[in-house]
Amino acid sequence: DGGITQSPKYLFRKEGQNVTLSCEQNLNHDAMYWYRQDPGQGLRLIYYSQIVNDFQKGDIAEGYSVSREKKESFPLTVTSAQKNPTAFYLCASSIDSSDQPQHFGDGTRLSIL
Amino acid sequence: GQNIDQPTEMTATEGAIVQINCTYQTSGFNGLFWYQQHAGEAPTFLSYNVLDGLEEKGRFSSFLSRSKGYSYLLLKELQMKDSASYLCAALSNTGFQKLVFGTGTRLLVSP
Numbered sequence: 287d288g289g290i291t292q293s294p295k296y297l298f299r300k301e302g303q304n305v306t307l308s309c310e311q312n313l314n315h316d317a318m319y320w321y322r323q324d325p326g327q328g329l330r331l332i333y334y335s336q337i338v339n340d341f342q343k344g345d346i347a348e349g350y351s352v353s354r355e356k357k358e359s360f361p362l363t364v365t366s367a368q369k370n371p372t373a374f375y376l377c378a379s380s381i382d383s384s385d386q387p388q389h390f391g392d393g394t395r396l397s398i399l
Numbered sequence: 400g401q402n403i404d405q406p407t408e409m410t411a412t413e414g415a416i417v418q419i420n421c422t423y424q425t426s427g428f429n430g431l432f433w434y435q436q437h438a439g440e441a442p443t444f445l446s447y448n449v450l451d452g453l454e455e456k457g458r459f460s461s462f463l464s465r466s467k468g469y470s471y472l473l474l475k476e477l478q479m480k481d482s483a484s485y486l487c488a489a490l491s492n493t494g495f496q497k498l499v500f501g502t503g504t505r506l507l508v509s510p
Binding site: 290321326327328329330331334336342344374376383384385387388389390391392393395 | 403429430432434439440441442443444447449486488490495496497498499500501502503
């Protein structure tokens with residue numbers, strides 16, 4: 287079945303460590319997105335990519351980095367510069383970056399030890 | 400600016416009808432999405448409105464008034480499994496089509 291796979295489901299990070307969250311899709315979608323979800327707040331856009339080998343900062347990109355070397359993959363690295371990384375991270379994709387609905391993965395919950 | 404408002408929480412009874420409202424102020428508005436999200440899971444797409452009016456999909460309907468900056472999601476014949484958060488998201492075209500999400504409305508359906 288086609289879909290979006292995020293791994294791991296739960297991730298723990300020590301202070302000062304970088305961690306990478308995986309996002310893979312087999313929907314042949316051009317556009318991919320990373321969001322952060324915190325209690326009492328709406329989803330906030332971290333980075334997006336409209337096409338392979340291209341990506342742009344979203345509203346809260348500081349302390350994060352991404353790559354888009356393959357169409358199906360859009361990993362997110364949470365660096366030590368992100369001072370409040372504990373959150374639920376959601377990856378999404380859409381056919382293109384027009385008005386097509388975004389489809390979401392099951393998320394990764396990141397916690398700081 | 401970008402602002403989406405929806406109630407934080409609502410309760411309803413199994414078999415009833417509930418309406419979840421959403422107001423928005425979004426530059427470059429280009430449509431309104433509704434998503435359902437069960438706790439700890441992925442949001443799933445419910446509906447998309449770009450023109451004024453009502454769109455019906457089975458037990459779920461969504462309405463949009465662009466002049467009033469207002470949308471609602473109507474859920475009929477409520478079932479226990481409808482207990483979830485409902486996310487309103489406005490599509491904003493400011494050089495890139497971006498979704499601006501509200502905080503979500505948590506709906507609790509009781510027997």
